[in-house]
Amino acid sequence: MVSNRGSRPRSRGPSIEDVAGLAGVSAQTVSRVANEADNVRPATRERVLQAMDRLGYTPNRAARALRNGAFGSIGLIARTFARTGEALTTQSVVEAAEAQGYSVTLLAVREPEANGWRHAVQRLSHQAVDGLIIIRAEETTPESFLLPRGLPVAVSDSRFIGYYPDVGADQVQGTRDAVEYLLGLGHRTVHHLAGPADSEPAMTRNASWHRTLEGAGISPPAVWRGDWTAQSGYEAGREIVADASVTAVYVANDDMALGLLSAAHEAGRRVPEDLSVIGFDDIDLSRFAHPPLTTVRQDFDRAGRELVRLVLQQLAEPGSVRYDERVLLPTTLIVRGSTAPPPAP
Amino acid sequence: MVSNRGSRPRSRGPSIEDVAGLAGVSAQTVSRVANEADNVRPATRERVLQAMDRLGYTPNRAARALRNGAFGSIGLIARTFARTGEALTTQSVVEAAEAQGYSVTLLAVREPEANGWRHAVQRLSHQAVDGLIIIRAEETTPESFLLPRGLPVAVSDSRFIGYYPDVGADQVQGTRDAVEYLLGLGHRTVHHLAGPADSEPAMTRNASWHRTLEGAGISPPAVWRGDWTAQSGYEAGREIVADASVTAVYVANDDMALGLLSAAHEAGRRVPEDLSVIGFDDIDLSRFAHPPLTTVRQDFDRAGRELVRLVLQQLAEPGSVRYDERVLLPTTLIVRGSTAPPPAP
DNA sequence: GCCCAGAATGTTGACGTCAACTTAGCACCG
DNA sequence: CGGTGCTAAGTTGACGTCAACATTCTGGGC
Numbered sequence: 084m085v086s087n088r089g090s091r092p093r094s095r096g097p098s099i100e101d102v103a104g105l106a107g108v109s110a111q112t113v114s115r116v117a118n119e120a121d122n123v124r125p126a127t128r129e130r131v132l133q134a135m136d137r138l139g140y141t142p143n144r145a146a147r148a149l150r151n152g153a154f155g156s157i158g159l160i161a162r163t164f165a166r167t168g169e170a171l172t173t174q175s176v177v178e179a180a181e182a183q184g185y186s187v188t189l190l191a192v193r194e195p196e197a198n199g200w201r202h203a204v205q206r207l208s209h210q211a212v213d214g215l216i217i218i219r220a221e222e223t224t225p226e227s228f229l230l231p232r233g234l235p236v237a238v239s240d241s242r243f244i245g246y247y248p249d250v251g252a253d254q255v256q257g258t259r260d261a262v263e264y265l266l267g268l269g270h271r272t273v274h275h276l277a278g279p280a281d282s283e284p285a286m287t288r289n290a291s292w293h294r295t296l297e298g299a300g301i302s303p304p305a306v307w308r309g310d311w312t313a314q315s316g317y318e319a320g321r322e323i324v325a326d327a328s329v330t331a332v333y334v335a336n337d338d339m340a341l342g343l344l345s346a347a348h349e350a351g352r353r354v355p356e357d358l359s360v361i362g363f364d365d366i367d368l369s370r371f372a373h374p375p376l377t378t379v380r381q382d383f384d385r386a387g388r389e390l391v392r393l394v395l396q397q398l399a400e401p402g403s404v405r406y407d408e409r410v411l412l413p414t415t416l417i418v419r420g421s422t423a424p425p426p427a428p
Numbered sequence: 429m430v431s432n433r434g435s436r437p438r439s440r441g442p443s444i445e446d447v448a449g450l451a452g453v454s455a456q457t458v459s460r461v462a463n464e465a466d467n468v469r470p471a472t473r474e475r476v477l478q479a480m481d482r483l484g485y486t487p488n489r490a491a492r493a494l495r496n497g498a499f500g501s502i503g504l505i506a507r508t509f510a511r512t513g514e515a516l517t518t519q520s521v522v523e524a525a526e527a528q529g530y531s532v533t534l535l536a537v538r539e540p541e542a543n544g545w546r547h548a549v550q551r552l553s554h555q556a557v558d559g560l561i562i563i564r565a566e567e568t569t570p571e572s573f574l575l576p577r578g579l580p581v582a583v584s585d586s587r588f589i590g591y592y593p594d595v596g597a598d599q600v601q602g603t604r605d606a607v608e609y610l611l612g613l614g615h616r617t618v619h620h621l622a623g624p625a626d627s628e629p630a631m632t633r634n635a636s637w638h639r640t641l642e643g644a645g646i647s648p649p650a651v652w653r654g655d656w657t658a659q660s661g662y663e664a665g666r667e668i669v670a671d672a673s674v675t676a677v678y679v680a681n682d683d684m685a686l687g688l689l690s691a692a693h694e695a696g697r698r699v700p701e702d703l704s705v706i707g708f709d710d711i712d713l714s715r716f717a718h719p720p721l722t723t724v725r726q727d728f729d730r731a732g733r734e735l736v737r738l739v740l741q742q743l744a745e746p747g748s749v750r751y752d753e754r755v756l757l758p759t760t761l762i763v764r765g766s767t768a769p770p771p772a773p
Numbered sequence: 774g775c776c777c778a779g780a781a782t783g784t785t786g787a788c789g790t791c792a793a794c795t796t797a798g799c800a801c802c803g
Numbered sequence: 804c805g806g807t808g809c810t811a812a813g814t815t816g817a818c819g820t821c822a823a824c825a826t827t828c829t830g831g832g833c
Contacts, residue, residue: 149491154490174536371658375690418629456813462791488789494789527821
C-alpha cells in the first residue's frame, strides 16, 4: 500500500449519533430503524426517518463491514473487462449480485504473470470482499498464489478449474457440434484456429476438435493460433485463406472468426461457397456479419448468475460447495450463412 | 437494506493483534510495518513480516476505511457494462484507478427511470466509495435525485453534463468531420441514423449533423433512430437501403453502422459504390467489417483516465474542480472502405 | 391503584486500525 | 558517568455500527 490517501480524512457525513440527536432517541434506535427491525413504535420510526432524511444520512458501510465481518461486495478479477466474453460475464455477474444485495468490485490484473495475480488477490482478498470470482485466469496457475482460507471463490474459464468450483460453457460438446456439423456438410476435414495456448477454454476447444476429428477417422491438421482478437484472426486468416485446400475452419471465438472473414474477403475467397467458417460465443455482431456467422452460442448471462450463486452459497453455508464442482452450461449451434457444403473439386 | 447477510459473521482472518502476538511486538509496530513506516528497526521489521506471512495476514480494509474515512474505491454507475462503449470505458477506468491504488465498484442501474438511479446512488453513495463516476446516464436528469454533498463525481456522455465535471469525446467536431467528408466526396446530402432521443451524445451528434448540413446550405432530411444496438441499426437499415435516393449515411455509432451494412448486403445494395456509411467509435471489429468501416474514432482509454483524474483531484483538493468543467477529447476520422463518391446518376 | 408481562428504548463494548502521544532504549558528548 | 537528543517501540482512544444485555415504559388484569 503505497498511496497516501487517507492522510487527511475527507469530511465525514452524518453518523448514526447525529441522527439520534436530532430525533431525540438513542443511536441504537436509529440503527433499528435503519435495519428495519419491527420493534420500534411507528411514531418513533417516523421521527427517526425524518431526521435521517433531513441530514441525508446513509449508514457507513465501512463501520457495518467492520462490525459484521461482511462487506456486501463480491470481487471480480480478470485480465480485462473490455473483451466481449469478459464484458458480458461482468454484466451478468453485476446483475445477479445486485439482485442479492451485493455490489461488485473489479480488479484488473495488469501483469499477466503470477505476480500480477498475486497482487490483485492481495488487494481484493479477504478483507475487502465477501467472495471472489475469477474469470479467464489464463496466465497463471493456482499454486502460484494462495487465497485466504475460507474466502468463497468461484471461477470461470480458467486454469483454476479443479481447484475451485467452476462455471463454464460445455466447450467439448459445443465444439463437437460445430465440427460434426461441418463434416456432415461433406467437408473432408475441418481446420482449427485456436485461442492462446495458456487459455483453458482455448485448449479445451482445441482438444475437443482434435478428438472429434479422430473419432471420425480423420487425422487432425496443424492448428493456427490467435489471441482471441479480431486482429489475430485476420492475421491467421491471411495464411488460412491462402491455402486453397482448406474448405472449413472452426474458429475458437467469434472475434477471430470475423477477422478471418475479413481476410477471406480481401483475398477474394468466398464464404461460404469456397470456405465455411464457424465461430464460438454468438456475440451480437455475428448475426450482422457478412455473411452472418454460424457459431456456437454460449449463455454468458447464465454463467454470471451461476458464479454469483456459487459464491453466495459458500458464504451462507461454508463447505456446502465442493471445490471441484463444475457447472456445465449447454451451448447451441446457431447455423447462419457462413457454412455450406465444400466446393466441388 | 433487506438482505440478511452478516447475521452470522464469517470467520475472520488474523488481525493485527495476532501478528503482534506472534512477533512479540505491539500492534502499532505491526501497523507501522504494514504501512511501510521507516522508523522500525530492520530486525523487528523482519520478525513482523515473517509473522504476517505465517498467519497470512492482510489488513482489514473495513477497519482501515473506518479509521481513515476513505475506502480506496471508486464507484462506477451505468445502465450496462456490456455494450462496447461502456465496456471500454469501464476497462480504462479500472486501469487508471488501479494505477492510483483504487479499486472500482460497479453498480448497474436496473430500472431506467429515476428510481433505479436513485436506488443505485443510495447504495453506492457516500459511504461505500470515495467518489463516483457516472457514465451514459441516459434516462434521468440530475434533479431527480440528490447525491451526498461533498462526494466527488465525474460524468461522461450523460445528461448530468453541466451539473458535474464531464469527460467526453468532441462529438460536435467528430460529427462535422464525418459529414463534411461525405459532402466533400460529392454527396448531395447526408442522412443520419441517430441514437436514442434520451441520450446526450446521441442528441449532440444529431444536432451537429443538423448544423453542419445547414452550414453547407443543405436542408437536413428526416433522421432514423436506433438504440445503439446492431439489431436496431439493421432494422433502420432495411428502410434506409430501400430508399434509392440515399447515398450517404452518418450513423451515430459503429454497432448500428454494422447492422446497417448487414441490411445493405441483404438488399444487394453495394457499399460504398451505391451507399457510403460512416460510424462513430472505431470499435475493434469495424476494421474487419466488409467493407472496413469508415468511422470517427474516440479515445475511450483517455476518457477513463480523465474521469479518474477528475474524481481523485476533487478528493485531494475539494473545490479544485468546477462543477461545469468539461474535458473534450479530440476525435479522429478514420477513413476505410465504406465511403466513396456517390454513384453516377 | 398496583403488579406484571411484554414491548420499546437505552447502555455498553467490541469489531481492526492507526494518529497522537508517551515511554523506553541507545549513542554520543563533555 | 550523568546528561542530551535521538530513534524505536508501546499505550490510548476514536472512527460508526450493532448484538447483547439492561432498563424503562405501556397497558391490562385484578
